[in-house]
Structure formats: C-alpha cells, structure tokens
Amino acid sequence: MKFQTLLADAKYEEREKAIAILVKSLRDVKIFDKDIKAKLKENYDLSDKEAAKYLQ
Structure with a gap:
C-alpha cells in the first residue's frame, strides 16, 4: 500500500483519515504504538503531540 502517495494527494481531512487507516493497519499486524509514532x-x-493524537 502506498500511503505516502495517498497522503501527498489528499486534502487535510482526507490526510487525517489516511493516517488513521495507516495506524489501524499497523496495529492490526501487531506493530507497537511507539514504533508507529x-x-x-x-x-x-x-510533532510528538500530533503523532500522539493519532494513537488515541
């Protein structure tokens, strides 16, 4: 999956959704939150704060 391409072409709201999908996908394959961050x-x-927001 090419999430970077998706993010580069997306509007802000779509970028937020794409990052949320990426985080969920990585969690589904048992990647630790600190590595995702x-x-x-x-x-x-x-930033740390922005990345942490997606892990809530």
Missing part, C-alpha cells in the same frame, strides 16, 4: 514523525513530519 516514530514512523509518523519520520514520514509525515508530525
């Missing part, structure tokens, strides 16, 4: 920060330039 690191990936979000690395790939999508999110």
